[in-house]
Amino acid sequence: MKAKSILEPTLLRRLPIVVILVGAILGVWFLRDTLTFETLRGNRQLLIDFRDANPVMSVLVFVTVYIVIVAFSLPGATVATLTGGFLFATFPGVMYNVLGATVGASALFLAARWGLGERLSAKMDGSTGAIKRIKDGIDENQWSMLFLIRLVPAVPFFVANLVPAVVGVPLHRFVISTALGIVPGALVFTSIGNGLGAVFDRGESPDLSIVFEPSVLLPLMGLCALAALPIVVKAIRRSKNG
Incomplete structure (x- = not known):
C-alpha cells in the first residue's frame, strides 16, 4: 500500500507531460502534411467566409487551435502565425x-515543470561543479536569459518553453517574458501573413527569408544585445572584483 501511494502521485504528476509527448508524436506523424501553406491556400476562401460570418467565433477557434499547436509542439506554428495575419490583418492579428x-507555451511549461522540472531543478541546486554553476548563472540573470532565448531566432520555440521549466523559473516571469519577447518576431510574420492574399493570387509561396533582411534582422539583433547587456555587465563587475 505504501509503495502504491508513492507511485500514484509520481505517475499523476508526469501524466500531463506524457500526454503532451504522445500528442506531439502523433501530431508530427499525422499532421506534418496538413498544416502547410498549400492547405491554407486551398482553404483560403472557406476560412474567409467563416471569419466574415462568425467574427467572434473565428477568433476563438483560431486562438484555441494556436494554443493546441504550441502546447503539443505540433508542426505548423509558422503557418498558424501567418494565418493570423491573413485572416485578421497585422492588427489585431498579432x-x-x-x-x-x-x-500554449505556458501550458507546456507547467506540464514540464510539474512532471519533471521541480525535481530536476532541486537536483541541480544540490549538485556541484559545472551543472551548479550553469544553474546559478541562469538564476542570477533570469529576466535577461528569458528574453534572450525568445529573441534569438536560432533557439527553437519548444526549447525556450522547456528549459525554463527545468531550471525552476517562476511562472509569472515565464509568462511575461514570453508575451513580450515574442512580439517582434510575431509582428514580422503576422505582417507577412497580412499580404498572403496577393501572394496566393500570384501563385507564389510567402518569402520567409525576409526575417534575414538587414531591416528586420538588425533590430532583432539589437534587442538581443539589449537583453544580454545585464549579463555582460555582471560578468565584467565579477571579473573586476575577482
Whole structure:
C-alpha cells in the first residue's frame, strides 16, 4: 500500500507531460502534411467566409487551435502565425498570435515543470561543479536569459518553453517574458501573413527569408544585445572584483 501511494502521485504528476509527448508524436506523424501553406491556400476562401460570418467565433477557434499547436509542439506554428495575419490583418492579428503562443507555451511549461522540472531543478541546486554553476548563472540573470532565448531566432520555440521549466523559473516571469519577447518576431510574420492574399493570387509561396533582411534582422539583433547587456555587465563587475 505504501509503495502504491508513492507511485500514484509520481505517475499523476508526469501524466500531463506524457500526454503532451504522445500528442506531439502523433501530431508530427499525422499532421506534418496538413498544416502547410498549400492547405491554407486551398482553404483560403472557406476560412474567409467563416471569419466574415462568425467574427467572434473565428477568433476563438483560431486562438484555441494556436494554443493546441504550441502546447503539443505540433508542426505548423509558422503557418498558424501567418494565418493570423491573413485572416485578421497585422492588427489585431498579432495580438491573437501572441495570446495563442503565450497560453500554449505556458501550458507546456507547467506540464514540464510539474512532471519533471521541480525535481530536476532541486537536483541541480544540490549538485556541484559545472551543472551548479550553469544553474546559478541562469538564476542570477533570469529576466535577461528569458528574453534572450525568445529573441534569438536560432533557439527553437519548444526549447525556450522547456528549459525554463527545468531550471525552476517562476511562472509569472515565464509568462511575461514570453508575451513580450515574442512580439517582434510575431509582428514580422503576422505582417507577412497580412499580404498572403496577393501572394496566393500570384501563385507564389510567402518569402520567409525576409526575417534575414538587414531591416528586420538588425533590430532583432539589437534587442538581443539589449537583453544580454545585464549579463555582460555582471560578468565584467565579477571579473573586476575577482
